[in-house]
Amino acid sequence: MFTLNDLFDIAIKMEENGRAVYLGALGQAGSSDIASLIQWMADEENRHKSWFEKQKASLSPNSLDLGVMLPGVIKEMMGDGSLSLSDLDFSEISSPVQMLQTFIMFEKDTILFYEFLEAFVESESVKAGLQEIIVEETIHVDKISAMIREFEPGGT
Numbered sequence: 001m002f003t004l005n006d007l008f009d010i011a012i013k014m015e016e017n018g019r020a021v022y023l024g025a026l027g028q029a030g031s032s033d034i035a036s037l038i039q040w041m042a043d044e045e046n047r048h049k050s051w052f053e054k055q056k057a058s059l060s061p062n063s064l065d066l067g068v069m070l071p072g073v074i075k076e077m078m079g080d081g082s083l084s085l086s087d088l089d090f091s092e093i094s095s096p097v098q099m100l101q102t103f104i105m106f107e108k109d110t111i112l113f114y115e116f117l118e119a120f121v122e123s124e125s126v127k128a129g130l131q132e133i134i135v136e137e138t139i140h141v142d143k144i145s146a147m148i149r150e151f152e153p154g155g156t
Contacts, residue, residue, distance in 0.1 A: 004059060004121070007120060008055055008056040008059070009056070009106060010088075010113070011048075011052045011113070011114065012049055012052045014113065015046070015049035015052065016044045016049055017148075018041070018042075018106060018110070019042045019045035021050065022041045022042035024101075026038050026039065028099065030097075032097055034100075034146070037143060037144070037147055041144075044136060048133050048136070051129060051133065055129070056125055070128050078089065095151075097151050098149055100144050100147055101124060101148065103140075103144050104141055104145065104148075107140045107141045111126060111137045111138060112135055114133060114134050115134060116136065118130050118131065120136075
């Protein structure tokens with residue numbers, strides 16, 4: 001059976017995985033602008049992880065049981081996406097654009113999961129914090145997309 005506690009555990013793991021991958025990508029950044037963006041992303045993932053840990057710590061030991069259907073729902077919701085970047089093989093990434101596109105995919109998967117998680121959060125303050133993180137993850141996608149545009153001919 002999944003609980004809200006379990007969903008926070010998944011969110012914490014996602015943020016840990018994202019941070020580890022971003023830090024691992026620093027050596028392949030190719031430019032100081034990309035390296036700065038990647039370091040910022042790693043720092044954001046760490047901040048989000050801390051927030052989820054704080055929320056998890058505030059849950060009652062008898063948190064809401066969400067039922068056995070959750071693993072299937074999560075799998076269906078994510079489609080072919082990945083809840084973690086742990087299987088990412090950087091040796092298969094041949095360009096900075098491809099690396100940035102991979103980061104966008106992860107950030108979008110994260111947004112989907114957090115929107116799903118929001119439906120199970122009853123506390124308005126926790127819900128507001130989660131919505132703030134969703135907005136921040138969307139900003140990540142926008143910043144990465146802007147970096148990709150810089151690689152296009154005539155990019156700004």
